[in-house]
Amino acid sequence: MRGSLNIIVGGVGGQGILSLARVLGEAAVLDGLEALVAETHGLSQRGGSVIVHVRIGENIEAPLIPMGEADIMISMEAMETLRNIGYMRRKGVIVSDTLIIPPSIPGVKPLKLEDIVEAVKSAGLEAHFLSASEEAKKLGDSRVANIILLGYAYRVSHIKDFISPRSLMKSVETLPGRDLNLKALTLYATLD
Amino acid sequence: MSYPEVLGELGSRALMLGNVAVARACLEHGVGFASGYPGTPSSEVIEALAYAASRLGYPYVEWSVNEKVAFEAAYGSAMAGVPSIVTMKHVGLNVASDPLFSSAYTGVEASFLIVSADDPGMWSSQNEQDNRWYGVHAYIPVFEPAGAQEARESTLEALKFSENMKHPVILRSTTRVSHTRAPVTLGALARPRLSGVFTKDVSRWNIVPMHARKLKEELLSRWERMEEMLSENPINTVEGPEDSKILVVGVGLGYRYARESLFKLKALNSVRLLKIVTSIPPPRKLLLRESEGRSAIVVVEEGDPVFETLLKSILYEEDVRVKVYGKASRHLKKSGELKADAVTKALASILGLNYSPETPINPPITPPPRPPVLCPGCPYRSVFYALRRAVKMSKMEAIYSGDIGCYSLGLNPPFNVQDTLIEMGGGIGLANGLAHVVKDKVIVATIGDSTFFHAGLPEIVNSIYNGAPMIVLVLDNGTTAMTGHQPHPGSGRDALGREARKLVIEDVVKGLGVSRVSVANSFNAREVEAKIREAIRDVVYEGETHVVVARGACILDAVRRASSLKVKRPIYIVDSDKCRACGICYKAFNCPAIMPGEDGRVSINASLCVGCGVCEQVCPFNAIRVLEPGDPEWGRILGMEL
Missing domain, CATH: 3.40.50.970 (Thiamin diphosphate (ThDP)-binding fold, Pyr/PP domains)
Incomplete structure (x- = not known):
């Protein structure tokens, strides 16, 4: 596939966002593509908003995705999905967990899921909300929610035009908890 | 932390952080001594070297007690002829600035690389000081990589240059270089020199005024020689048509933003683009040659307009009249990190090209802010x-x-x-x-x-x-x-x-x-x-x-330790009959694992609760209690006795 793909990976510090982004980057490298994965480290990893910019393909130079130029967003928390929506192209694809984690500030009320979904959909984007964290628990470990979302995003977005299933699986294999992660990936990306 | 990629095979292409690429280059050069003090965004250089050292048996790697000690330790090692590096975040160099200045006077006997990771945008710092000024101030050359692959190459080149000149060199990274993963093609690992010989020479290593005056003169002439050598270093490159009226100078990561913007503006083939790695001292001859016949020069750099200022000074000295655009001309901001859209907009306006950026989607509702918080169980x-x-x-x-x-x-x-x-x-x-x-x-x-x-x-x-x-x-x-x-x-x-x-x-x-x-x-x-x-x-x-x-114990460490030792953590619940909705546990104690319901009475989110048990102590109504007790070792782990 020629061209490039800009992917925003977002969520709350501690959810496995960096691992998800790295899996994408490593799979792209296995396929011989260029890749940039700009991570958030330090303070915000303590339960703050975390956003990783992933860019794969041709003519990618700068680590950060300009506002309005992300093709895909994979988001592990619904309020963060809305927070990062300014990065999205109007024809972009969003894959988001329905999970809502209230910010730990006294007196702050989280948004309601239905309001978030409506706000995202009113922007005219293709948005897929799934309860990945719940599905992950059913699979046996809430920590595989990131790979469930990755698998789902692989199925419904252009990621599959850039990254081969083989490289994606090879990259997921490097994660701790290999078997469950592979199971989650094949199940949600429908790779079999 | 685990960094297997730092030991990747010769010729392989591995996705790695800029910081890990710096560590890899140190292993390829044969650095024998590495010290540092942790600080975002610099910490992974020492971590990756420690990972390598625990497997190879070399180089010597330490976390020092602070940046000053880290600096002095690496400096001492380089005095004795062992290739050495020291790493820290930008503000750490303030702590180490006393020996920094002296190191330029005395020079060293082997490579001595000072890795300074600056943090434009202040992602995890109290300021966004630009440590290239230290290079200017202390007479120490500065190399600036544009990404992870260049981080490897610049580190190798800087170590070589330092070795040849017997002079310290600063490698200035920034957050987006240090913490962006990109594919890096790996070279061969080298066996480092691990033991040194200290040659006594009071007139050099003992900078009392009498000696320092002489060393200052030597430093100035060495600085001139270094300026001359860096003027033609092929690590700085040019592309695009020679006869372009406009020259864009991309310094370090600024080069990446400039190049992508020119591509987007379809101007990559019509504008001359100069990539600068050796920013201090600026490559004078190259700059003069590339300024010839231009009507305008645009400088794109992360941080303060350091290169822009020095370039103007060189042009003035040589009586070259050409308009210089950048941060001083307010086409780019002096605060915050570079952003692709801002660079594209600035270049479009200077080049007289049309650019209409995407209008970001502006949703009707905004989520509440989510600042970082103390972890549950902290x-x-x-x-x-x-x-x-x-x-x-x-x-x-x-x-x-x-x-x-x-x-x-x-x-x-x-x-x-x-x-x-x-x-x-x-x-x-x-x-x-x-x-x-x-x-x-x-x-x-x-x-x-x-x-x-x-x-x-x-x-x-x-x-x-x-x-x-x-x-x-x-x-x-x-x-x-x-x-x-x-x-x-x-x-x-x-x-x-x-x-x-x-x-x-x-x-x-x-x-x-x-x-x-x-x-x-x-x-x-x-x-x-x-x-x-x-x-x-x-x-x-x-x-x-x-x-x-x-x-x-840090609760993240404690939870990891409990898992590895198979120690069971207790499970706490709230007796809702006893809860009086006073709010102490979630308002005053502010545990993120405790959630109030509609009526103000609370419950514990089992997936966030780690079992620290402090909420049980703070509840005035004894409404929080143990449902399943943990192993006794859990208390000893928390108390750092196990």
Whole structure:
């Protein structure tokens, strides 16, 4: 596939966002593509908003995705999905967990899921909300929610035009908890 | 942390952070000595080298007690002819700036690379100082990589240049170079020189004024030679048509933004683009040659307009009249990090090209802010809760002189126990002044364990010597948590994870001459409160400094340790009949794992709760209780006894 793909990976510090982004980057490298994965480290990893910019393909130079130029967003928390929506192209694809984690500030009320979904959909984007964290628990470990979302995003977005299933699986294999992660990936990306 | 990619095979292409690429280059060059102090965004260089050293048996790698010591250690090693590097975040170089200047006077006997990771945008720092000024100020060349692959190449080139010139070199990275992963093609690993020979030479290594005057002259002539050599270094490259009226100069990562913007503006084939890696001293000959016949030059760089200023000075000296655009001309901002859209917009306006950026989607509702918070089970939460109570119960008001670490998060409500936060060690330092001039309040200086060893000791000594009564609250969680759990002198292990001599904070404090010292378990809020109240009495009624060491494991470490030792953690629940919806557990104690329902009565989110058990202590109605008890070892893990 020629061209490039800009992917925003977002969520709350501690959810496995960096691992998800790295899996994408490593799979792209296995396929011989260029890749940039700009991570958030330090303070915000303590339960703050975390956003990783992933860019794969041709003519990618700068680590950060300009506002309005992300093709895909994979988001592990619904309020963060809305927070990062300014990065999205109007024809972009969003894959988001329905999970809502209230910010730990006294007196702050989280948004309601239905309001978030409506706000995202009113922007005219293709948005897929799934309860990945719940599905992950059913699979046996809430920590595989990131790979469930990755698998789902692989199925419904252009990621599959850039990254081969083989490289994606090879990259997921490097994660701790290999078997469950592979199971989650094949199940949600429908790779079999 | 695990960094298998740093040991990747020759010729392979591996996705790695800029910082890991720097570490890889050190292994390829044969660096024999590496030291540093943790600080975002620099920490992974030493971590990756420590990972390599634990497998290869070399190079020598240490986390030093602070940046000054780290610098001096690497400098000493380079004096003795062992290729050496020292790493730190940008503000760390302020701590190390005294030996930095001297190192340029004396030079070194082997490669000496100073890795400074700057943080434009202040993602995890108190300022966005541009450390290239240190290069100008101290006569030390600066190399600036544009990404991970260039981080490897610039590091190799900088180490080689340093070795040839027997002079220190600064490698200036920025957050987006250090913390962006990109594919890097790997070279061969080299066996390092590990043992050195120190050749005595008082006139060189002993910079008393008599020697320093001579060394200054030598430094100036060496600087001229270095300027000459860097002027034609092929690591700086040009592309695009020679006859272009406009020259774009991309410095370090600025090159990447400039190149992508020119591509987007379809101007890559019509504009001359110069990529600068060796920014200090600027490559004079190359710049003059490339300025010839141009009507305008645009400089794109991260941080202050350092290169832009120096370029203008060179053009002025050589009587070249050409308009220079950049940050001084306000086409680009002097604050924050570079952003692709801002660079494209600036270039389009200077080049007279059309550019209409995408209008970002603006949703009708905005989510509430989500600042970072203390983790569920963080020992600092119970200490801050106890601190607030102790001050209140003593009917006192306090000034909370804070410091840098995870505990900086105590600045937020409901705790509000970080009235000041200036720099590493600044908490006790400021308290040394506040205690003398503010007499109607008790001064509480908070400091973490790693920061205590980093910069707290002289400040405590000063408080005793000059009689500045204060409470020093040392938060000991056994690790440098915020930057990624690096060890320190109180951890009992070294950079490679091996057992090391463990310095006990209360013993150190007593050795410094503090007579009032107490220790409390951070997870026992009542005990902490009692000790702080005692400390308040010492300060207020006896004018004595009292050091309270609150000890409790970083909960992230504790949970990991419990899993690896197969220790069962307890499960807590709320008896909703007993809960009176008072809100103490989630408002005053502020645990993120405790959620209020519609009626204000709470429940515990089992997936967030780690079982620290402090909520059970703070609930006034005994509504929180153990559902399933944990193993007894859990308490010992939390208390850092296991």
